Amino acid sequence: MTTPSDLLYSETEDELRSAVRSLLTDRCDATQVLARAESDAPHDGDLWKTLAADMGLAGLLVPESLGGQGATHREAAVVLEELGRFVAPVPYLTSAVIATETLLGCGTPAADELLGALASGRSIGALALPLSTGPSASYAEIEEKDGRLTGRVTAVADAAAADVLLVVAGGGLYAVETASDGVTVTAQTPLDLTRPLAAVTLDSAPGRLLTADASAAVRRGLRAGAGLLASEQLGLADWCLTETVAYLKTRHQFNRPVGSFQALKHRLAELWLETVHARAAARNAADALATASDEAPLAASLAQAYCSPVAVHAAEEALQLHGGIGMTWEHPVHLYLKRAKADAIALGSAGAHREIVAELVDLRAP
Amino acid sequence: MSDAAELVRRTQEFLAAHPPASTAAEAFLEARFDAGLAWVHYPEGLGGLGAPRALQAVVDAELEAAGAPPAVGPSLNGIGLGMAAPTILAFGTEEQKRRFLRPLWLGQEIWCQLFSEPGAGSDLAALGTRAVRDGEDWIVTGQKVWTSGAHNARFAILIARTDPDLPKHRGITYFVCDMTDPGVEVRPLRQITGEAEFNEVFLTEVRIPDAHRLGEVGEGWKVAQTTLMNERVAIGGARLPREGGMIGPIAATWRERPELRTRDLHQRLVELWVEAEVARLTGERLRQQLVAGHPGPEGSGMKLTFARLAQQISGLEVELQGEEGLLYDDWTMRRPETVDFLGREAGYRYLRAKGNSIEGGTSEVLLNIVAERVLGLPSEPRTDKDIAWKDLSR
Ligand SMILES: Cc1cc2nc3c(=O)[nH]c(=O)nc-3n(C[C@H](O)[C@H](O)[C@H](O)COP(=O)(O)OP(=O)(O)OC[C@H]3O[C@@H](n4cnc5c(N)ncnc54)[C@H](O)[C@@H]3O)c2cc1C
Numbered sequence: 101m102t103t104p105s106d107l108l109y110s111e112t113e114d115e116l117r118s119a120v121r122s123l124l125t126d127r128c129d130a131t132q133v134l135a136r137a138e139s140d141a142p143h144d145g146d147l148w149k150t151l152a153a154d155m156g157l158a159g160l161l162v163p164e165s166l167g168g169q170g171a172t173h174r175e176a177a178v179v180l181e182e183l184g185r186f187v188a189p190v191p192y193l194t195s196a197v198i199a200t201e202t203l204l205g206c207g208t209p210a211a212d213e214l215l216g217a218l219a220s221g222r223s224i225g226a227l228a229l230p231l232s233t234g235p236s237a238s239y240a241e242i243e244e245k246d247g248r249l250t251g252r253v254t255a256v257a258d259a260a261a262a263d264v265l266l267v268v269a270g271g272g273l274y275a276v277e278t279a280s281d282g283v284t285v286t287a288q289t290p291l292d293l294t295r296p297l298a299a300v301t302l303d304s305a306p307g308r309l310l311t312a313d314a315s316a317a318v319r320r321g322l323r324a325g326a327g328l329l330a331s332e333q334l335g336l337a338d339w340c341l342t343e344t345v346a347y348l349k350t351r352h353q354f355n356r357p358v359g360s361f362q363a364l365k366h367r368l369a370e371l372w373l374e375t376v377h378a379r380a381a382a383r384n385a386a387d388a389l390a391t392a393s394d395e396a397p398l399a400a401s402l403a404q405a406y407c408s409p410v411a412v413h414a415a416e417e418a419l420q421l422h423g424g425i426g427m428t429w430e431h432p433v434h435l436y437l438k439r440a441k442a443d444a445i446a447l448g449s450a451g452a453h454r455e456i457v458a459e460l461v462d463l464r465a466p
Numbered sequence: 467m468s469d470a471a472e473l474v475r476r477t478q479e480f481l482a483a484h485p486p487a488s489t490a491a492e493a494f495l496e497a498r499f500d501a502g503l504a505w506v507h508y509p510e511g512l513g514g515l516g517a518p519r520a521l522q523a524v525v526d527a528e529l530e531a532a533g534a535p536p537a538v539g540p541s542l543n544g545i546g547l548g549m550a551a552p553t554i555l556a557f558g559t560e561e562q563k564r565r566f567l568r569p570l571w572l573g574q575e576i577w578c579q580l581f582s583e584p585g586a587g588s589d590l591a592a593l594g595t596r597a598v599r600d601g602e603d604w605i606v607t608g609q610k611v612w613t614s615g616a617h618n619a620r621f622a623i624l625i626a627r628t629d630p631d632l633p634k635h636r637g638i639t640y641f642v643c644d645m646t647d648p649g650v651e652v653r654p655l656r657q658i659t660g661e662a663e664f665n666e667v668f669l670t671e672v673r674i675p676d677a678h679r680l681g682e683v684g685e686g687w688k689v690a691q692t693t694l695m696n697e698r699v700a701i702g703g704a705r706l707p708r709e710g711g712m713i714g715p716i717a718a719t720w721r722e723r724p725e726l727r728t729r730d731l732h733q734r735l736v737e738l739w740v741e742a743e744v745a746r747l748t749g750e751r752l753r754q755q756l757v758a759g760h761p762g763p764e765g766s767g768m769k770l771t772f773a774r775l776a777q778q779i780s781g782l783e784v785e786l787q788g789e790e791g792l793l794y795d796d797w798t799m800r801r802p803e804t805v806d807f808l809g810r811e812a813g814y815r816y817l818r819a820k821g822n823s824i825e826g827g828t829s830e831v832l833l834n835i836v837a838e839r840v841l842g843l844p845s846e847p848r849t850d851k852d853i854a855w856k857d858l859s860r
Contacts, residue, residue, distance in 0.1 A: 138797070230789045230792075231789075231792055232788050232789040232791075232792060254789065255789045255792050255793065288793055289793055289794050289795065289796065289797065290792060290793060290794060291784070291791070291792055291793060291794045291813045292792070293797070297792060297793065352585075352859055352860055353586075353587065353588045353589035353592070354588070354589045354592075354848065354849075354850050355589075355592075355848075355849045355850035355853075355858050355859050356849065356850075356859070358588075361830075361846070362846075363830055363833070363834075364830070412781070416777070416820070419658075419820055420820070420823055420824065420828070420829075423587050423588065423824055423828060424582065424587055424611065424612045424824055424825075426820075426824070427612075427657050427658055427664075427820060427821050427824060428655060428656065428657055428658070429656035429657060429658060429660070430656070434658035434817075437658070437817075437820070438817075441781075441784060441791075441816070442791075442792050444785065445784070445785060445788060445789075445791050445792055446792070449730075449785055449788075451728055451730030451731060451785075452728070452730075454730065455728075455729075455730070465729060
């Protein structure tokens with residue numbers, strides 16, 4: 101038997117969690133998130149600066165030698181749990197996890213240089229693929245000619261906040277500054293208002309080659325993204341459960357708290373159990389990624405296959421159990437529902453991850 | 467008037483007298499009401515002929531085949547047609563029936579439902595909007611919420627508390643409220659789809675004539691039961707062709723977009739298709755039972771299945787869309803004229819369907835009703851039945 105992964109939270113991780121949570125409690129409450137979601141500036145740049153630069157959280161996955169914190173996926177996962185709990189509109193998953201991990205997979209001086217910029221929070225990066233792309237999915241490439249890139253990618257998460265895009269073209273990976281000539285980033289209308297999407301159009305845009313073989317680096321980035329997205333989903337589910345439990349203790353109908361009806365107690369107890377399982381799956385993925393275990397691909401897909409539906413279920417239950425108020429724009433539960441539903445498509449659906457799991461554990465489809 | 471052939475003959479005579487091709491739509495519908503072909507099971511003179519309800523389908527088929535203008539549908543006046551009308555028919559005075567039913571059916575007057583309050587949703591009988599008698603009028607003050615379509619409505623069905631000293635079910639009276647009266651204020655309440663289909667309605671010393679009371683003073687809860695029963699049938703009970711409901715759009719997408727297909731989605735889609743088709747057959751069977759004169763208890767369950775399937779199917783549809791499922795068509799706040807569960811795109815359908823298990827009684831409450839009234843299981847111990855409304859905990 102292989103040694104089991106460490107599924108607990110360390111003391112440092114707990115401290116990190118409380119630091120992030122107290123910041124978000126102050127700066128990212130539901131009213132602020134909702135107001136921002138509909139504004140012209142859907143990303144919270146100030147909050148990002150505090151998280152990324154002041155607290156150094158953008159560089160958790162980056163070795164100190166490259167200007168990062170030299171921490172691991174375990175700590176990044178804790179940050180994501182909290183960001184999920186607040187549906188925070190910051191490009192953490194996209195820049196500090198997916199783009200960062202993709203660059204780590206390049207192992208070239210050009211990529212290393214960019215890692216320093218991302219790790220310090222000076223720059224925001226985004227992998228220019230549709231957010232729905234999973235680690236084993238095929239994707240369309242951009243056309244490349246003499247280092248000039250032409251083409252279009254849609255549903256790119258956080259592209260509107262990004263300074264640099266990682267673009268797959270002609271088999272290679274290129275860095276494209278969003279400020280360059282020939283780059284147009286157009287906001288799309290997202291289902292999840294807290295993770296803005298954009299269409300990226302490149303018209304002979306200048307690209308810096310990061311690696312001639314993008315494939316392995318991109319898969320690595322998407323896999324880490326999928327594995328850690330599970331922690332965001334866990335945080336989101338946990339918020340939905342906690343909030344609903346609290347509401348049902350105080351909401352009275354029929355001369356008693358609604359939470360005293362056994363039918364609802366059982367529903368919430370079931371949901372609690374789901375979050376217990378989700379936590380084990382998410383921790384397992386974070387640990388496997390942190391230790392670069394052979395099991396990492398399985399752990400990441402296992403976590404996605406399990407946590408995706410749990411987050412959606414938690415948000416759907418939260419809405420239903422709030423009754424009419426859950427259907428209103430002013431109550432935050434819809435932000436969580438929309439995030440959960442978009443997360444279920446992001447980085448491969450649960451079904452796509454079940455297929456990966458099946459392949460890896462030799463349970464082939466008929 | 468219980469014979470299908472007789473109704474076909476009447477409908478044909480009517481069509482001959484009012485050829486759809488040369489009759490203006492409104493005039494045609496007015497004539498149709500007056501000929502008793504609007505809702506054949508209503509009494510003569512009130513849009514019907516006292517025929518069995520099931521025979522409406524015969525009339526509708528004839529009219530449709532002749533290219534008749536369609537009647538105003540439930541998407542515009544669902545509360546009027548599905549809830550207010552049957553309640554007025556059952557409890558209204560002759561004068562009320564004459565005054566309200568014709569313009570209601572014609573869609574000239576839209577109705578809304580002033581039932582739920584911030585503190586009284588599932589426990590509707592706990593409502594606190596007060597109605598106090600003042601000569602020939604009632605003075606009504608309180609707040610209602612989630613009022614669908616109040617912004618388009620001319621009239622509302624309203625329940626209010628007329629005696630706070632009685633236990634909650636006994637101190638309620640049912641009224642028709644004129645939404646244009648002074649003291650009625652409608653504020654949009656935006657919902658998760660981005661639209662404001664429903665509203666908050668503030669009633670401040672609204673004067674409702676006693677002539678607009680439906681049923682006896684203090685009997686409002688009984689009257690409201692008729693409304694609620696009809697609401698549940700109206701929400702889940704539409705007659706549909708195969709793939710006529712929520713399953714239609716996803717089936718179409720599946721057929722048109724082979725690149726979206728996966729084995730996993732396929733299994734789930736077919737499973738839901740089977741459930742949707744079986745639900746449709748259950749509805750059909752229910753209608754046949756009605757025609758045969760023995761309505762079954764299955765009706766209570768139809769809205770439950772409708773809501774669950776609408777949510778599961780639209781949820782799968784968003785997933786099937788993949789990258790496009792990450793997008794939404796439009797978050798702009800607007801106040802729609804109609805209610806349409808299938809309208810717009812997958813993301814809208816998914817979000818709107820969330821309301822289906824809340825509006826018209828939540829699924830949890832409906833399950834309790836099935837358990838207690840259909841299965842005869844004992845109810846949970848209740849502490850609220852015999853205390854005066856004013857002494858209830860909130
Ligand atoms: C889209 C939409 C349109 C609507 N339109 C109208 C309208 O036009 N007019 C109108 O009057 N109202 C309307 N409503 C209001 C609707 O009828 C109420 O929201 C509904 O009855 C639930 O009440 P509530 O919101 O107060 O939830 P609550 O009653 O507070 O319920 C909260 C949760 O507790 C559960 N619960 C409550 N009691 C029990 C129990 N005994 N056992 C188990 N679980 C229980 C509920 O199922 C729910 O999940 C609308 C609602 C929606 C969402």
